[in-house]
Amino acid sequence: MSNPTLRHLTDPKFGKPAKHQNNLLQQLGTPHISSFNYMVDRGLEQAVADIIPVQFEFTNGDKICLKIEEAALSCPLVPVGTIGVKKQVVLPTECRQRAATYKGKFNIKVSWTVNNGKKSYFEKELGEVPIMLKSNRCHLNLMSPKQLVKNGEHEDEWGGYFVVKGHERLVRMLLMTRRNYPLTIKRSSWKERGELFSDVGVSIRCVREDQTAQNNVLHFLTDGSAKFMFIYLKNLYYIPLMIIMKCLCDYTDKFIFEKLTEGHEDDLYYIDCIQNMLRACHLENLHTQEDCKEYVGKLFRVRFLQCPTWYTNQQITDFMLKQCILIHLDNNTDKFNLLVFMTQKLFAFAQDKCKHEGVDSVMMQEILLGGHLYLQILKERLQGWLNNLRLALLKRPKTDSMLPLSSKEVLIAAKHAGTIESSMEQFFATGNVKTATGLGLMQDKGLVIMAENINRMRYMSHFKAVHRGAFFQEMRTTEVRQLLPDAWGFICPVHTPDGAPCGLLNHLTMNCTVTDAPDPVLTKNIPRVLARLGMVPLENYLHENRADSYVTVVDGKVVGYVPVSIAKDLVDNLRLLKIQGKEIPITTEIALLPRKKVTGQYPGLFLFTGPARMMRPLVNLSARNMEFVGTLEQINLDISVTPDEIYKGVTTHMEPSKSSFLSNLAQLIPMPDTNQSPRNMYQCQMGKQTMGTPCHTWSTQAETKIYRLQTPASPLFRPVHYDNIKLDDFPMGTNAVVAVISYTGYDMEDAMIINRSAYERGFAYGSIYKAQFIELDHVDSYFCRDPSLSFLVDYLDTDGLPHPGVPMSESKPMYCYYSAESCRYVVQNFKGKEDCFVDNVRVCGNFNNTRAKKIACIVFRVPRNPTVGDKFASRAGQKGICSQLWPAEDLPFTETGMFYVNYYM
Known part of the structure; x- marks a missing residue:
């Protein structure tokens, strides 16, 4: 058998990006991106139209009305007039390297009137706000895998997050x-x-x-x-x-x-x-x-x-x-x-x-999606800006208080009203939001998290994670943590952490999708379709038939009544139209809550077409086609897992696969059905903690800390899902021969011993990359090597920064600069406790301020060998702590002469 680690080296396609991106991986970012695109394309216009005009009265009796008429968000571009720039386009990889924010200009058009007279207009730039990667305001949106690689991204980049101050920030999906x-x-x-x-x-x-x-x-x-x-x-x-x-x-x-x-x-x-x-x-x-x-x-x-x-x-x-x-x-x-x-x-x-x-x-x-929360915060900030403009206008000098308001005064007041740039960036950087209205939320902290890229599993899990809310973590009751039967197929029963967030932090199943805003034309067509199928519209309804009818509610609006006798047939016909998607949206949720002899839910026919709902595909046995089913309509359907479970005349739907109720990470567990169920939960957690290959763009990374396994291997046994998401491109494990024995006759739980020879050959060898940003003390200070200190030549280049690849230990010169404040050269020594190497060095620029202090980024590579006390685990949730390293000659051998790399005691 060939070495699994060399599998790709014999592949003629290795190193060549695919023509198209992996659909399974792209689904991770789809709900986040679609919500942001909705905000830009439709939501922003609706929000601006709904902003309350600010009306007030001057001391001279003039009635002033201020209203925002339009708002527009631009792609990230270099400011006009910047010297030495070849391309106007700003890419995310550049923002990561210089700890900047990937943002675009936000412009508004404001109208103002005096005593309801003729409207006057002016335009105002309210600063730059963060842009979501792969959205229609991002330059990566339509790039092919080859173009993505050329621009410093991964070929399967799925986006859905923001780059804020160099860090990848993701708006947490909250259950609402x-x-x-x-x-x-x-x-x-x-x-x-x-x-x-x-x-x-x-x-x-x-x-x-x-x-x-x-x-x-x-x-x-x-x-x-x-x-x-x-x-x-x-x-x-x-x-x-x-x-x-x-x-x-x-x-x-x-x-x-x-x-x-x-x-x-x-x-x-x-x-x-x-x-x-x-x-x-x-x-x-x-x-x-x-x-x-x-x-x-x-x-x-x-x-x-x-x-x-x-x-x-x-x-x-x-x-x-x-x-x-x-x-x-x-x-x-x-x-x-x-x-x-x-x-x-x-x-x-x-x-x-x-x-x-x-x-x-x-x-x-x-689910509350990132783009929708972004839109709510943006709308409130615009309302606040209008109020600031009113306050600025009310500060007119007393000498002008009796004069009519002029355009010049309005423009000056708009300048003093400020921008929304800092507040929006602060929200993404901290995850905390200051709001006067509450935005309908139960929390104002922890809304944004860091998209931790420890390894591929952890990175993927962030985009499918849904949280119940920080408020519920303090509650002593366990009701909110329970996994109820109606969550089947939508919430993974395996993938949830233990401890405080258990049951509150869940993950969507692989097939579960979050709906986007539907076509408004199809949505408006629903009442007409219902009337055609037998619903009696509200205006034509006779009161005496109310007891024999179901109330029909579409997106919270009562539209009519359906006779009980035809309700089931109406719903069946409506499902066929839903599958076709020509007259009503394919994401329509049709929930018929029937009357029962026992006490149940309040009866009625409820239809939902809005965004942010959880839906999943099921095989409709009547139509012999795939149908998207929501959480409320699923409870009254009869669904089989396999064809053998189908009962004629009873079963309505069937699962697309046996594993469709599992999340991405749960589907990566080898043979989970033969494993102890708590171990499957442990594996979902431990798989996200292991050292692996989080990225391919090592030379352009500027993360505070990032881990890398130097000698990963492809597993000999893996589920189908492993290859479907191309996890071998980001390997995160090592093959090892394990002996499970009791050497002394007494068992020490969760301990293991590693063969010293395997350790010396690089078994589980890894590295840690640490980035350090250095900002000089004055705008006129600059990096430069002190010519009077000849020994600095061995450590620093002429620009005062270290040579890539040189070893670095405590008290060695790390960089040198000329201080404009003290008018002398300053040498800074390395203060780290671990020996390391300089991996790469870069000098960072700043578009917003040409007179900003100079900044350099030094990335260190710290070797990290397995040591006593490190935690190791299999892919089945079996974990153990390395207790000691033993020589190969003291380890057990088989009859064929094979010795074991490690074993549990």
């Missing part, structure tokens, strides 16, 4: 509550929200098209009434349900009563509660829509400071309804209809007629 779906929750802490509050409620996380999120809760009170909760600037507010419904639409009490009670005419308790809530409004002298609007606006005028002072109370109420109440719906009628549905579901839940759904099951969750 499913958007635009009212779910029943029982939470004991709700009792503390006020008098009469119970632990029962219906919560909904509303998300607009521009990804702005807002949480609303409809609370059940022990006196039989309901209150609606909304959040504004991190403060919670509660309003009686009927006041909100009366503010939304100018309907009579009779119409509101009939809408709320249709289909529930036999529920006397529910009818009595509705009557009492309507009666309570009249007791407060709130009889009409105008009365309710006037009342609410008067209460909240002091809270909504973003509204101009000349707004009436009714305009304040309209502002609140748009910005805080069911914000995913633009029409007040749609908001009213959804509130009707939420009220019916709330009282059914309070009377134990439907089950608690909760937020801990995967079917009620989706």
Whole structure:
């Protein structure tokens, strides 16, 4: 058998990049890139249109309105006028080497009016913001593998991360509550929200098209009434349900009563509660829509400071309804209809007629993607910049206070309003976000992580990792850590760490995809298709048929009712159209929650088309084609793993493969079905800790610390997935002969001995690369070797920097420079405790400031041999600590003369 380490050397294709990138590897970055592309192509325009105009009044009585009309993000380019630049394009590899940020210019167009007169415009550059690699604003986007290698990247570079200050930063995927779906929750802490509050409620996380999120809760009170909760600037507010419904639409009490009670005419308790809530409004002298609007606006005028002072109370109420109440719906009628549905579901839940759904099951969750979070933060920063512009304008000199506002004053104020560059870069560098609104998040720290490139396994795992949130790590309850049955096929049951993040940090399965924003034309077509298949639209619906129908909700909007008798056929036909993808999006999630004789989920037909949902491919047995299935619709499907498990007339879908429920790393375990299950979990963790081959671009690396195994080998036995993702291109192991024996008769657990001869021949030999950036003390200081010290010739070049390849130990000269502050040469010695070698040296430039201090980067290579105390492990989760090195002659031999490299005791 040939040496596995030489397998590629005999391959004529070795060293030649492939024509196309590996699809399995590209899927790792796809959800991250698609979310960023959505932000640039559609989301940014939607967010700018939704930014609240800033309106205020000057002392002379002029009413000023400031509004952002357009926003644009450019590709990373060298600033115009930079001397000595051959190409204007800035590439990620350059930013990594000089510890810079891969960013592009962000420009806006602002309009301003005086007393609602003619609009005037000006353009403003708000600095440079980070750009995601492989997005449509990145220069690597359409490059072939050959071009990627030529530009200092790997041929299978999948992107999806940001280069910030030289480090690869990845926005963590967080598990969030499913958007635009009212779910029943029982939470004991709700009792503390006020008098009469119970632990029962219906919560909904509303998300607009521009990804702005807002949480609303409809609370059940022990006196039989309901209150609606909304959040504004991190403060919670509660309003009686009927006041909100009366503010939304100018309907009579009779119409509101009939809408709320249709289909529930036999529920006397529910009818009595509705009557009492309507009666309570009249007791407060709130009889009409105008009365309710006037009342609410008067209460909240002091809270909504973003509204101009000349707004009436009714305009304040309209502002609140748009910005805080069911914000995913633009029409007040749609908001009213959804509130009707939420009220019916709330009282059914309070009377134990439907089950608690909760937020801990995967079917009620989706994923917050990096591009969507980026868009939310960017939108809030733009709103803050408009407020800064207002403050700058209000600082006009008193001598000009009575004069009309001029264009020159606006431009000067825009200059003093600052930029958003530093705040955006700080977010990616630290992972912490300062927000006034909360962005609908439960945490403001740990949102961005370092994409650690210790080895290929660890690097891949970051892009499929989903976290429940740092808030839950402090909770003593284990409910959030449980792996429930509905997670099958979406969350890997093997790949999760032990310890504090166990069950909170999970990984998506290999086949699980995160949906992108669908085609808006197909999305708008869904109600028409449903009506064609038998759904009765809301405007044509007869109230007396409500008890025999399923309510139909599309992306949080009530669109009609489906008769129970045709519901199953309608869903089956809808699935066929979904597979074809011509009339409705192929990522449509069709969840029919049927009525059951036992208490279950609140029934209805729910369709979801939005982004950030987890879906996976299954074989639709009726259509004999692949269908994408979501987490909520899977619970009511009958899915077989193999063809032998198919029951005719019962089974609807089949798994594409037996291993489709495993993650990328779990599929790399050799024969996991014959291994102890905890060992499979250990292997997923230990595989990410081993020394391997994290990259091929050693000469252009500037990481703080990076590991390299010098003599890796290709495994003799490997799963199919190992070759599918071309893991041999980044080898991370060594073949060894192992004897498992008990030498003394007593077993020492998890210990091992290594053959000294194998150690001397380079067994498990590795290196550590450490980069050190050196910044001089003054802008006029420069690197130079002191001519008066002749011994420096052996260590430093004429530029004062060390020769590549020279050994370096403590107290040896590392670099020399001329200090402009002290007017003398300064020699700095090496202070490291380990002996090492200088691998490469580079001088870094700075585009933003030509008068910046000079910076050099020195990369050291530290040899690292196996030592006593090092941890070794197989690929099956068996780990051991090296206890000592033994001579070969003292190790056991077989009958054929083969001796063992190492063995466990």
